[in-house]
Amino acid sequence: ALCERDKVKFTVHTKTTLSSFQKPEYSVQRQHEDFIWLHDTIVETEEYAGLIIPPAPPKPDFEGPREKMHKLGEGESSMTKEEYAKMKQELEAEYLAVFKKTVQVHEVFLQRLSSHPMFRKDRNFQIFLEYDQDLTVRRKNAKEMFGGFFKNMVKSADEVLISGVKEVDEFFEQEKNFLLDYSSKIKDATAKAEKMTRSHKNVADDYNHISGALNNIAADNNTAFKKHLEKCAEVFEKLRKVEDRMASDQELKLTELLRYYTRDIQAAKDLLYRRARALADYENSNKALDKARLKGKDVAQAEENQKQCLQKFDKLSESGKKELTSFKARRVVAFRKNLIEMTELEIKHAKVRRLKCYVYHYMFIRQCSGILI
Amino acid sequence: MWFSWSPVAWCCLVSSPEAARLSAEDISPSSNGPKAEPVLLDDDPDDPDDLFAGLTSCESIELSKCYQEQDIYSYTVCVCVCVYITFLSILINFYVCVCMYMCIYIYIYIYIYIYAFIYLYVFFHIYLFVCFLFIYTLFYIIYLFIKIDHSFLCICAHMSILIVINFFVFLGDGMNAYMVYKVLTKTSLSIFSRDEVCVKRRFSDFLGLHSKLASKYMHMGYIVPPAPEKSIVGMTKVKVGKEDLSSVEFVEKRRSALERYLLRTVKHPALLKDPDVLQFLESSELPRAVSTQALSGAGILRMVNKAADAVNKMTIKMNESDAWFEEKQQQFDNLDVQLRKLHASVESLVCHRRELSVNTASFAKSAAMLGNSEDHTALSRALSQLAEVEEKIDQLHQDQACADFYLISELLGDYVRLITAVKGVFDQRMKTWAKCQDAQVMLQRKREAEAKLQHANKPDKLQQAKDEIREWEGKVQQGERDFEQISKNIRREVGRFEKDRVKDFRVVIIKYLESLVHTQQQLIKYWEAFLPEAKAIA
Numbered sequence: 076a077l078c079e080r081d082k083v084k085f086t087v088h089t090k091t092t093l094s095s096f097q098k099p100e101y102s103v104q105r106q107h108e109d110f111i112w113l114h115d116t117i118v119e120t121e122e123y124a125g126l127i128i129p130p131a132p133p134k135p136d137f138e139g140p141r142e143k144m145h146k147l148g149e150g151e152s153s154m155t156k157e158e159y160a161k162m163k164q165e166l167e168a169e170y171l172a173v174f175k176k177t178v179q180v181h182e183v184f185l186q187r188l189s190s191h192p193m194f195r196k197d198r199n200f201q202i203f204l205e206y207d208q209d210l211t212v213r214r215k216n217a218k219e220m221f222g223g224f225f226k227n228m229v230k231s232a233d234e235v236l237i238s239g240v241k242e243v244d245e246f247f248e249q250e251k252n253f254l255l256d257y258s259s260k261i262k263d264a265t266a267k268a269e270k271m272t273r274s275h276k277n278v279a280d281d282y283n284h285i286s287g288a289l290n291n292i293a294a295d296n297n298t299a300f301k302k303h304l305e306k307c308a309e310v311f312e313k314l315r316k317v318e319d320r321m322a323s324d325q326e327l328k329l330t331e332l333l334r335y336y337t338r339d340i341q342a343a344k345d346l347l348y349r350r351a352r353a354l355a356d357y358e359n360s361n362k363a364l365d366k367a368r369l370k371g372k373d374v375a376q377a378e379e380n381q382k383q384c385l386q387k388f389d390k391l392s393e394s395g396k397k398e399l400t401s402f403k404a405r406r407v408v409a410f411r412k413n414l415i416e417m418t419e420l421e422i423k424h425a426k427v428r429r430l431k432c433y434v435y436h437y438m439f440i441r442q443c444s445g446i447l448i
Numbered sequence: 449m450w451f452s453w454s455p456v457a458w459c460c461l462v463s464s465p466e467a468a469r470l471s472a473e474d475i476s477p478s479s480n481g482p483k484a485e486p487v488l489l490d491d492d493p494d495d496p497d498d499l500f501a502g503l504t505s506c507e508s509i510e511l512s513k514c515y516q517e518q519d520i521y522s523y524t525v526c527v528c529v530c531v532y533i534t535f536l537s538i539l540i541n542f543y544v545c546v547c548m549y550m551c552i553y554i555y556i557y558i559y560i561y562i563y564a565f566i567y568l569y570v571f572f573h574i575y576l577f578v579c580f581l582f583i584y585t586l587f588y589i590i591y592l593f594i595k596i597d598h599s600f601l602c603i604c605a606h607m608s609i610l611i612v613i614n615f616f617v618f619l620g621d622g623m624n625a626y627m628v629y630k631v632l633t634k635t636s637l638s639i640f641s642r643d644e645v646c647v648k649r650r651f652s653d654f655l656g657l658h659s660k661l662a663s664k665y666m667h668m669g670y671i672v673p674p675a676p677e678k679s680i681v682g683m684t685k686v687k688v689g690k691e692d693l694s695s696v697e698f699v700e701k702r703r704s705a706l707e708r709y710l711l712r713t714v715k716h717p718a719l720l721k722d723p724d725v726l727q728f729l730e731s732s733e734l735p736r737a738v739s740t741q742a743l744s745g746a747g748i749l750r751m752v753n754k755a756a757d758a759v760n761k762m763t764i765k766m767n768e769s770d771a772w773f774e775e776k777q778q779q780f781d782n783l784d785v786q787l788r789k790l791h792a793s794v795e796s797l798v799c800h801r802r803e804l805s806v807n808t809a810s811f812a813k814s815a816a817m818l819g820n821s822e823d824h825t826a827l828s829r830a831l832s833q834l835a836e837v838e839e840k841i842d843q844l845h846q847d848q849a850c851a852d853f854y855l856i857s858e859l860l861g862d863y864v865r866l867i868t869a870v871k872g873v874f875d876q877r878m879k880t881w882a883k884c885q886d887a888q889v890m891l892q893r894k895r896e897a898e899a900k901l902q903h904a905n906k907p908d909k910l911q912q913a914k915d916e917i918r919e920w921e922g923k924v925q926q927g928e929r930d931f932e933q934i935s936k937n938i939r940r941e942v943g944r945f946e947k948d949r950v951k952d953f954r955v956v957i958i959k960y961l962e963s964l965v966h967t968q969q970q971l972i973k974y975w976e977a978f979l980p981e982a983k984a985i986a
Contacts, residue, residue: 253823260818267811274804281797288790292783407827411985414830418982421975429968436961439954 116199127346127398129187130338132180250399251347258340265333328417343402350391357384530587537580544573610634613707626650633729645730657728667876669937673712674865676705777874784867791860808842826985833981837974844970851963855956877934884927891920
């Protein structure tokens with residue numbers, strides 16, 4: 076992906092062997108809004124009501140680095156050259172981290188779409204991947220945004236209403252309870268994980284300050300103690316870098332995992348909601364049919380209606396079941412992979428840090444006995 | 449020949465004291481650098497291999513006069529004696545063998561006598577060898593003792609004094625309650641009447657000791673270590689009887705601060721011999737120092753004095769004849785500012801680390817709940833394991849925070865206060881100078897008065913004037929002597945202070961690095977225990 080001043084342009088490379096595509100390889104430029112458009116069109120398609128739709132990637136958030144850059148620009152005159160260089164380095168590292176994260180999230184979204192047998196064939200998806208020029212996606216104007224917001228509100232009210240509907244299938248009943256419980260817990264865990272990584276970053280920042288202060292002291296002293304202090308400052312500086320990296324790794328793996336699954340669980344809940352909606356419709360149509368039978372008119376229409384609802388409901392149930400089981404399997408696999416990776420990274424970093432601490436310890440002692448001699 | 453070995457051997461010995469604490473990491477005492485594993489570092493793209501380039505540059509060492517110590521001599525003596533004895537014994541063996549061989553060769557015919565002769569020689573020689581070996585081992589053992597705590601040598605060959613403060617109890621009740629600390633002194637110095645003394649002291653006793661020492665020694669230029677500060681808020685919380693974490697911490701903080709204060713006081717060679725200090729450490733009953741209370745008469749007097757001093761400092765303008773003092777004053781001013789900044793940074797580090805441990809704990813709890821609601825058994829188990837790991841890590845972080853705090857932050861706080869004391873000493877010098885100047889001005893005036901009287905020809909007043917002149921001349925001389933004395937004392941004190949500062953910082957940083965290593969070790973252990981669990985998710 077490339078980055079421009081305000082927007083982030085993604086370059087999507089596609090390699091495919093499917094016959095539905097015209098060429099085996101594609102490379103197009105897309106923006107974040109295009110991804111959102113794709114997601115929305117898929118959501119709105121009736122056919123996919125029975126499938127779990129992969130959640131849309133969140134908007135790239137460069138707020139943190141942007142703020143820092145601002146601060147850097149302001150304080151440029153007041154800081155020393157080294158501090159400025161250090162801050163710039165820090166800023167670049169942070170920017171890079173956010174960038175990596177964003178790219179990963181968008182990539183995962185597309186990959187999920189392409190690995191699902193149904194979505195693969197979606198026309199919009201193909202356009203997204205193939206169309207050479209800019210998809211000039213009309214950004215939602217105010218009315219549509221408001222409409223979207225309103226729809227959301229209606230949906231949540233609806234959910235509450237529908238939850239009263241009795242569930243016929245035990246599998247779905249179980250799933251519903253599980254998902255509700257799980258989603259709240261995972262949201263909680265995500266929030267806590269975020270706080271944890273933030274505190275880690277704070278600690279790393281503090282090491283930075285300490286090393287700066289030590290450098291200041293060392294600059295004044297001109298005895299052998301000065302080399303001491305400088306070495307010490309270097310130690311803290313390096314420690315900080317390592318802690319920082321650990322924090323960002325932890326974030327990438329653990330927090331991102333949790334965040335992604337929060338959204339995914341939300342999508343699964345949406346599926347359940349649609350199914351419940353279909354069930355409610357079915358029951359309503361049943362009632363209407365009964366009423367029509369009683370009244371004696373429009374019976375055929377009511378019957379037709381009922382049949383359709385039943386059909387829809389059945390289809391939804393069937394695909395929903397499949398989707399949910401595969402979702403669970405997928406979730407387990409993803410958790411496993413991420414947890415393993417995170418643990419291995421932690422171990423690696425801790426080993427590196429331990430080695431470094433040993434080395435600094437040794438060097439420090441060497442230097443100290445150097446002073447005595 | 450053997451004396452050329454001693455510097456090399458001594459290098460080995462000196463560098464190994466702290467290295468002995470490091471575990472298997474073998475530290476070769478020559479300048480080859482450690483044989484660390486650069487392989488692991490290659491993983492790390494940001495760190496080039498110049499990590500070890502700094503090692504060879506350590507060898508350029510400055511020998512400044514302040515750092516030459518008695519311990520150098522002790523080391524040299526020890527090592528030389530050991531080596532000398534070894535060589536002597538080897539030499540004697542060799543010599544005896546040669547003699548025997550010669551004897552055998554010459555007197556081969558009188559071999560019967562030779563047998564006796566040989567046996568005697570052999571046994572005597574073996575006995576001699578064993579004797580020397582024994583003496584050698586003895587010296588080696590003594591050397592080991594010295595090596596284990598060679599900081600003692602730095603002060604004086606016999607110095608060994610250990611002060612521990614613990615077992616505090618609460619006496620009295622309500623707002624009049626006070627804390628009593630048991631001060632245990634173990635020493636082998638002769639000026640103490642007993643080897644082990646244990647006395648009970650209150651916080652105000654410590655403050656009283658400090659004020660007495662300050663009044664006696666400050667104007668002579670000695671740097672008197674400052675006592676820990678009174679803290680009304682902290683003490684009130686403890687008095688109220690809250691058993692929470694902050695009051696426990698407060699008591700612990702105060703206890704260790706008092707311990708460090710006493711240790712610093714006795715490290716000063718002049719203060720150690722002071723009768724007040726001895727009385728404080730030894731006598732079971734001490735008159736209560738009421739003058740340390742904030743609202744007492746003495747307290748108010750102190751505040752007034754402080755204000756007057758501040759005003760004086762602004763008005764006295766000393767023309768500094770000695771560049772050393774000016775430079776040192778500047779240095780200490782800068783150091784004060786920077787140490788304060790450093791102290792603030794370290795405190796914020798401690799704070800953030802505490803926050804990190806709290807957040808980790810809450811994350812562990814929510815991960816556990818997540819594991820509970822997960823229906824896939826293996827994943828659920830893995831998640832609960834993760835929660836446990838995180839909890840342990842949280843505990844680890846908290847311990848690390850304590851280490852940060854007690855090691856570095858407290859030391860920095862002490863040094864900030866010490867530097868205030870140093871600056872106070874410099875101010876004393878200025879006051880002495882001002883007194884000297886005043887005396888000179890008075891003398892001048894008296895001389896002028898005398899000259900006037902001579903013109904006016906009043907014999908009786910003349911005599912009085914002459915007496916006064918003599919008196920003031922004496923005062924001027926005394927003032928100048930005082931000034932020189934205080935300057936000399938200050939130089940010595942500042943040298944000692946800088947040496948101590950280096951030592952203190954070094955010890956603290958080494959301890960801190962060791963604690964960091966330990967933390968990383970534990971972290972690795974925890975994560976490695978979790979890894980198979982994570983892999984076992986089917």
